[in-house]
Amino acid sequence: MAVIDLSKRDAPANDLRQFLDTVCDTHELDYAAYAGVNPIAQTVHGFVNYPDEWQQLYVDQNFQHRDPTLLAASRSIAPVDWKRLHREESFDTIFHAAHDFGISKQGLTIPVRGPYGDIGLFSVTRDCSEREWQLLKSSILSELQAAAVHLHDHVVQSHDMVRRLTHPALSQRETDVLQWIAAGKTQQDVGDILAISSRTVEVHLRSSRTKLGALTTAQAVGRAISLGLIHPG
Amino acid sequence: MAVIDLSKRDAPANDLRQFLDTVCDTHELDYAAYAGVNPIAQTVHGFVNYPDEWQQLYVDQNFQHRDPTLLAASRSIAPVDWKRLHREESFDTIFHAAHDFGISKQGLTIPVRGPYGDIGLFSVTRDCSEREWQLLKSSILSELQAAAVHLHDHVVQSHDMVRRLTHPALSQRETDVLQWIAAGKTQQDVGDILAISSRTVEVHLRSSRTKLGALTTAQAVGRAISLGLIHPG
DNA sequence: CATTCTATTAGGGAAATCCCTTACCCTGCC
DNA sequence: GGCAGGGTAAGGGATTTCCCTAATAGAATG
Incomplete structure (x- = not known):
């Protein structure tokens, strides 16, 4: 060989x-x-x-x-x-x-x-x-x-x-939010579920997008799923 | 598991x-x-x-x-x-x-x-x-x-x-649109790319969501990826 | 101990998405 | 032929998301 x-x-x-x-x-x-x-x-x-x-x-x-x-x-x-x-x-x-x-x-x-x-x-x-x-x-x-x-x-x-990849690291909150978004919830829904403001949900989504290098939430969801960070909802 | x-x-x-x-x-x-x-x-x-x-x-x-x-x-x-x-x-x-x-x-x-x-x-x-x-x-x-x-x-x-047999197939246009959305494009972007109105893009997205049983586009993207209908962008 | 960085929280306003509706062209079925 | 169903295309208006800004707390760094 x-x-x-x-x-x-x-x-x-x-x-x-x-x-x-x-x-x-x-x-x-x-x-x-x-x-x-x-x-x-x-x-x-x-x-x-x-x-x-x-x-x-x-x-x-x-x-x-x-x-x-x-x-x-x-x-x-x-x-x-x-x-x-x-x-x-x-x-x-x-x-x-x-x-x-x-x-x-x-x-x-x-x-x-x-x-x-x-x-x-x-x-x-x-x-x-x-x-x-x-x-x-x-x-x-x-x-x-x-x-x-x-x-x-x-x-x-x-x-x-x-x-960079081994610390892919979405924070707990970011993962929570993205997981619920992938499950079809709106930002307002997720805010209610997690008992935070929908504006806060949006911030977590934004930082998730940034970390994943995604331009939109839909892309971030796709990428997070393909990386195994969340599961399809 | x-x-x-x-x-x-x-x-x-x-x-x-x-x-x-x-x-x-x-x-x-x-x-x-x-x-x-x-x-x-x-x-x-x-x-x-x-x-x-x-x-x-x-x-x-x-x-x-x-x-x-x-x-x-x-x-x-x-x-x-x-x-x-x-x-x-x-x-x-x-x-x-x-x-x-x-x-x-x-x-x-x-x-x-x-x-x-x-x-x-x-x-x-x-x-x-x-x-x-x-x-x-x-x-x-x-x-x-x-x-x-x-x-x-x-x-x-x-x-x-x-x-694939147990899930409905997306039409060509629906797949195209969803694939571009998963790649981070906006509806307007996709409309420009495919040379159709952004409102038409939205209709294709909606029927994609319906077929995939998704409440939001983000969920549809996740589901389509997990079903192998599109690829992560 | 000061500083920097990240995580978390949130509001106002601009931008994009989403729902409802209409229209046309096919293909297949009675 | 007539008609139902799906694919494609689009507009008006309501809803939602997204961007900018900003505060606080804790952890890490120097």
């Missing part, structure tokens, strides 16, 4: 980048990429070994917000073969450009989730015939999945992402 | 039970177990190939609430070797009892998370020397991780199907 134990190293970006290279070398892959999604800050941190020019374009164009491989994988449990996305319009938009940099349309993305809503997305590509790709995939998929878990675990352990 | 034995309810569970047996046979393991945690319904769905008597005791004693292997794994990204838990008091409490049924203290639990807060916990055990265990573990870990993902994906897929 060709998994480097990153946890035994001081590993900022260089080691992660090197880990991607090692994965590619040992598994006959062209490129590998890791993207860590922080759902609260709405940020994506990535490490890739794609050509610098493609990397630059990708970032400049904000592709991470509409990359169908990332979107599909972030909604899936199992690995997503990009073949499933070939029909989608947005796929062509991005991979037509990627092709100019020698990046294949053949690849897959493996999602890994942590306990605080954090998502790691590990992608690899390989330019070859479809039959070769299927053979390669089936022979290395489980090792890639293990590598993805390893990678995401390591990034979350070392990155400050975890510190 | 109730434990539901899938093997006595759903038909496909027999396949899953058989899958556990296969994993044990091909990887020289004693026992395997899967527990699916549904944070919304507050239930644990499990199937195992442990001895029936142990299963019975486990359920009767509500061990799922304090089983340290499940607790540790549900907070971890990477697989948890039970060795790490041997010091804990709660571990002895349960595994002293388990030992009477021929279940080893040597094992590991692999967590897998889905996009809606759902967690799958896949555990395997093997009674052997520690050195043998380490060797076995390193040789099959990645395959076990892949198996865990496969299991959880399979379980969630079949449950989703059930939920």
Whole structure:
């Protein structure tokens, strides 16, 4: 098994980048990429070994917000073969450009989730015939999945992402209020239930929205549910 | 939290039970177990190939609430070797009892998370020397991780199907609107995005609420997310 | 011990949502 | 054909939410 134990190293970006290279070398892959999604800050941190020019374009164009491989994988449990996305319009938009940099349309993305809503997305590509790709995939998929878990675990352990997420911390009152709102109560209802003014309820809601990075209460409810902070009512 | 034995309810569970047996046979393991945690319904769905008597005791004693292997794994990204838990008091409490049924203290639990807060916990055990265990573990870990993902994906897929069948579908427009609302847009924003009046957006929202049995849009968003009809924004 | 930060409480006024109603176009059923 | 039902679209007016401001208490920091 060709998994480097990153946890035994001081590993900022260089080691992660090197880990991607090692994965590619040992598994006959062209490129590998890791993207860590922080759902609260709405940020994506990535490490890739794609050509610098493609990397630059990708970032400049904000592709991470509409990359169908990332979107599909972030909604899936199992690995997503990009073949499933070939029909989608947005796929062509991005991979037509990627092709100019020698990046294949053949690849897959493996999602890994942590306990605080954090998502790691590990992608690899390989330019070859479809039959070769299927053979390669089936022979290395489980090792890639293990590598993805390893990678995401390591990034979350070392990155400050975890510190914000492990203290996701809605206060008791904020959780109470949001839970009742998710249960379909109005602010006035919640005020009556909790024996406080509806204006106070609104303040708790506002600070909940701020902490969750949500623009509206509806978004905050959705996010809190997906983070396991409250339950759907 | 109730434990539901899938093997006595759903038909496909027999396949899953058989899958556990296969994993044990091909990887020289004693026992395997899967527990699916549904944070919304507050239930644990499990199937195992442990001895029936142990299963019975486990359920009767509500061990799922304090089983340290499940607790540790549900907070971890990477697989948890039970060795790490041997010091804990709660571990002895349960595994002293388990030992009477021929279940080893040597094992590991692999967590897998889905996009809606759902967690799958896949555990395997093997009674052997520690050195043998380490060797076995390193040789099959990645395959076990892949198996865990496969299991959880399979379980969630079949449950989703059930939920989708018993719940009314939202129309395309309703889904569009609700998805944008969940992404933090206002009704006016959504109207601009979809090139319709904000009043029309409101009508779609209202019929979404009606169909989902929700009193407010926030509740509808929460419910739609938990039903997998839209994604958290 | 002063200071800063967060949690909790709340009011006035602007902004957005929500309810009721109308309208048109489909699709399916008697 | 006629008609019921659902999807889509929209306006007027009542209700609710949201933003700004502000006070108090307790915990953490220096």
